[in-house]
Amino acid sequence: MTNLGDLEIFARVVSTGSMSAAGRTLGFSPAVISKRIKRLEDRLGTRLLQRTTRQISLTEAGQGFYDRVLGILTGIEEAEAYASGRSSQAQGVLRISAPTSFGRMHIAPHLTGFMKDHLDLKLHIVLTDDFTDIVADGFDMAVRIGELTDSSLVARKLAPVRRLLCASPDYIARNGAPTEIGDLARHFCLPAHNNDNWKLEGPEGSLVWHPEGPLVTNSSEIVRAAVIAGAGIALRSTWDIGPELRSGQLVQVLPQWEGSKNLTLSAVYPSRQFLPAKVRLFIDYLATLYGPVPYWEQ
Amino acid sequence: MTNLGDLEIFARVVSTGSMSAAGRTLGFSPAVISKRIKRLEDRLGTRLLQRTTRQISLTEAGQGFYDRVLGILTGIEEAEAYASGRSSQAQGVLRISAPTSFGRMHIAPHLTGFMKDHLDLKLHIVLTDDFTDIVADGFDMAVRIGELTDSSLVARKLAPVRRLLCASPDYIARNGAPTEIGDLARHFCLPAHNNDNWKLEGPEGSLVWHPEGPLVTNSSEIVRAAVIAGAGIALRSTWDIGPELRSGQLVQVLPQWEGSKNLTLSAVYPSRQFLPAKVRLFIDYLATLYGPVPYWEQ
């Protein structure tokens, strides 16, 4: 059967994009990398990597093999951690992908609290608003906001996401508050990235509103700043503007309407028989942190 | 990182129950087995096997490690099969556990049909009525009849299980047919193994009947023979007595009552990200064979 070292080397070559780079990070000479990749391909009877001297790309078989190998390697890691008696302790590196705004506001501040309980654990956190392929990119888990769809992943709900219409008191004083949904047409609305149609639910059922306003941006951070500065009405998540609502910097408008409810904040991870302790513990930590009623809702 | 051969050797030692036996099946001398088990334990810092010279048993850490290693090994097998270009073809050995009666009557006759389409595949079929731990015992999948509960396994429904009350015409001629449920008290009933209370659903809702009769056995085959021979009334699955009902060897009694409906025939397998082709294909084969309406119901 295949040598395990070959699988590690293959995975590293793919993740670094070059044999030489893989050799450097693993402490091998390029010659070794080349020979073992070749051996692996010979044994499988398939070409895994398409290579020129300057560039390496995965063949189709290589891509599928890579996906599987990643799972195998983390499986071995988990099995070793289990047997080493630290089955219930987090160790190694936990690689997390999370949305930028939410990560900055509601994950980053709590990391130290988690890390002090798990001294053997290193955290790698990547904030991005792309829906990365967590398995191909080598993440252990991701925090996501959205509707739960992806089939090959397991999702654990962390908290509901409530989205409200809000504006600054200043803006209301100048423009008045809308009293019914149609009034929005006479207001400045602030759509955000991927959010240029607002799915709302209210007393009369649900509808989709196409907000129009003077500001278009792909940055929800800019929208956030704008609504606080009094530029208009925005549909924002409670985790985003909870403190401003409490302090009075923002007030809710049209409180009978809320954003569609099928959004959830969830942790997703590749489906495995044995979840690594580090992943389980971190998700548990987030779940108790946010649940049952998130602190930003209180 | 751990050598893969060590994991294979460890798994084989556990499954054969001895180092020497593992060595014989793998083609190694006992010395090698011993050394590599020791090396594995040293690397993990844990004792995996408790051993005397005559007997070997798993420690707790060893048990958990073994469960994980099995998953890893089949994962590697699957990854190799995928990369070898035969991703959609079944190859290797498919190990199946199935209930004795059902296996004999409705799996065994169809095996050749499956095997002629998959010449690279070997089948290992174990018929048993124990609910074995399929992962610990090294099965790829099992066919089961029952309520779906086990959490760490994935179940795919193959067919519903209908159970009817039946007797031979001969018996009816001698004893008359019951017309309402209470009449059963005046009849010979034939309970089977694990089936000494009959959960029935009928026009008046559901009830549990405790059958009493002259024959008690743990063999549903004996019950089957007895009811055909005219010994009494039994609650049997349609897959078991379909032909007899059609041929008139048996007739249904109290047709307004049926066994509780929450039994299903299903295929179960360990949850994995990548299901081996051999498992997927065999389950597909059974599903099309039995569904949507099983041939024994027609």
Add this chain to the structure above:
DNA sequence: TGCCATTGTTTCCGAAATGGAAAAGCTCAA
């Protein structure tokens, strides 16, 4: 266009590992 740095591949050689035979120590059953 031509140069050059970087990358992948091959060859050869010393070093490390692997596997086996033999011997020793042990346990259980006859």
Add this chain to the structure above:
DNA sequence: TTGAGCTTTTCCATTTCGGAAACAATGGCA
């Protein structure tokens, strides 16, 4: 008590492994 069968250790031959060096190929840059 004996003997068969098991695990473990030791020692040695063999295989495998990793690296240096030489070579070939590619693409960026002047």
